[in-house]
Amino acid sequence: MTTTTTTSPGLAAVAAGFSRRRFLVLGGAGLALAACGGGNSAPGTPGAPDTGSGGASYGGPAVTIAFWNGFTGGDGDVIKKIVSEFNAQATNVKVEMNIYQWADFFTKLPAAVSTGKGPDVACMHIDDIPTNAARNIITPIDQVAAALNLQESDFSSAVWQGGTYKGQRFGIPLDIHPLALYWNKDVLDKAGLDAEKPPMTRSDYESVLAELKGKGTQGFWVSPFQFTGAFTYMSLLWQFGGDAFDAGVTKATFDSPEAVEALTWLTSMVDQGYSPKNVGQDADYIAFKNSKNAFNWNGIWQINDLKAQDKISWGVGPVPQIGSQQGVWGNSHQFVQLRQTRPDQNKVDATRYFINWVSQKSAEWATSGKIPAKLSVAESPEFKALKEEYSLAPEAQYVHFPPATAGIGDALTELYTAVNNAVLGKASPQQALSDGAKKATSILQDNLKKYGA
Template sequence: MTDLLRTTLGAAAIAGLAATSLSAQETVVWWDFLGGGDGVRMKQLIEDFNAAHQSEIAVDATTLEWGVPFYTKVQTSVAVGEAPDIMTYHASRIPLAVDQNLLSEITPEDWATMGLGQGDYAEATWDAVSVDGKQYAVPLDTHPIVLYYNKDLLAAAGRLNDDGTPMGMDSREGFTQTLQALKDSGVTFPLGSVTADGTFMFRTIYSLVGQQDGELMTDGEFLAGDNAEKLTNALGVLAEWTEAGLQSTYTDYPATVALFTSGEAAMMINGVWEVPTMVDLEKDGKLFSWGAVELPVIFDHASTYADSHAFAIPNGNDMSPEKRAAVLEVMGWISQNSLFWATAGHIPAYGPVTQSDEYAKMEPNATYSSLTSNMIFDPKTPLAGVAGPIYDVMSTYFVPTLNGEMDPAEAVEEIKAELNDL
């Protein structure tokens, strides 16, 4: 054999190996709805995944508009056979998606392949992505609402505990005393709430209903039994705070954040996703000493509304076993490496991450993560979920009630009638 032939054959062999390697790489088409700080962090996680799986799996990611536009596009894409291989999904939207036959079941074999299982998740989180005993998504996080607070203003009002947390967190009377003490000390708004947006305030109101063991839906009926009374109680206490000047009125989302960060509001109820805002401002020397804790117990026991970002696989794709294996690797790897996702304020759903020493050092995350044992999700109905019709109906009546223009009992009567008409 001549040297030229050896060289030619060697080059051909190398080219063949390269072709085999390239053909073995699976490209996973990804859709998400993650903007802002969430989007930045998820893009970094995807970059990290791709770097760790070079020549094996490549995630090709696209970010779409949050809310109704995203879910409408998913529905259309499944119908025409052009869905992505993996997508982010809200746990609250899963009953509707299953009803529309949009999601592929995550089977017990899939969970075993990912190295994940029910024992890795809080019971409520696992249940939130299941319908009729089948799992339809892999939870990435829980993103509840929490109480942000200004330690300096609370200290000045004499309502800061030695451990740096607000006083009066264990009762309606105690928390109202804290709000009143802040007002008496000259604070403009003791509590900042997004009272101009009933859809957002659903989170707070539903938490207070949960503190009374209330249910929005029971056996297909809305506000059955004494649940209407419990919703009235929840609206009533918020309306009382408004009437007493203890809570901001007709405040939209950006204004609520601005009131808190400027010091005009001493406390704020908002999502954990605002933690990066506070961290960045504090780092730049533009914020007071602050903290975030689980919501106060206004009624019988702790309870906090939450939703989950999750990973789902759309129906309708003719997915090869190799492609599905790649998709499962993406979901499993990001779940097991979700500590960085916690820097967005979210509580990682994968238990070993939140039980790690690294997570225990993350504040205020580690402080409020205890609420995972008290959290409640939307009722399991196709009418619930982000941007769903339940939100539309209730928000219509929440805004005037929270701002002192409608009686809570009257509002609940109208809400119950309209929800059951759905």
């Protein structure tokens, strides 16, 4: 296997292998674009008929396919191992993998595809699929789903529907990575609280925070940033019965009474002194690891980072239910196939075979801090043996993902900005959300013209 990785500093980006692509411009040396790469087969011709292969097997000539992703954190080591295993068993398919920071990945991908130098296969997040499908950067992948005999009942409905755009499937689900509650057992023990039984209801959560405050600890630091304050807010938004957008994703609704109630509760954590003001990027997580706070709402991807340290004793589980119903923010990595200017059907078939093969390794992939997307794998002995990850499996039943709508990221940025303004005290929750929703609705209307309904 040939693997190239580019990295740049940043705690959450390193620990998570995840994306701040709409908030940060990540530094570091760039990678030269990798060509789709060789093999022994003759180049295909544009418009060549599709064989209809879904990837159950591959019997064509030897080919080399390019695989791009943004797994720069601990998940990078896991995907390298899986790709090495694939290359060791595949007799006529070789995978060459490039790993980029997610921001660099999405900067390079459109230009690479348009010039015929893009990869054959990639992984991207569920909210990136519609935009890339609308821009003709990725291609439908229905044959793979059919060959794997995948059906909606094999997954949570949200993760399955998230891989579609305008009635066609563009993504094969690999995982779910939701927000989780982490608790610092040392801080709770020191305060005389039960470190083995974290608060899971609003009343219990607020009671514990009040006790911690009384003993000099601000127990729940609220981040004003997308990672992970905005994700915390979105979890609360759904818990309080609201939603970010209307059913047709034509209007932002994150200024509804339920939405305001959710953000008012979050900002009250600062107002009541349970959180410091002006928490810096990643400061909430750093404070947690230094026993300066008790609770951190963060991604499942932090499990391996916490396992690697020995400074604190900690626990992890589903986020508390603060509102009237369960709800949690999440996202999903999904496999996609890239448009080729000169399609080589052998490579197309080999790519489908690779996706098929890796999809069956989702329990191994879960060791990188993920929940397998397929329900049967999430209940397998292999996944159950991953104690911390398995504790979050119930969240797969009520996780929410961004809508499968082209250009949704631009509208979500206005939500993130509204949360930032409210948490930092620059505007009331009502005003921040109202201003943000107006801008987001305008963006959604522009997107309808740009991408179509």
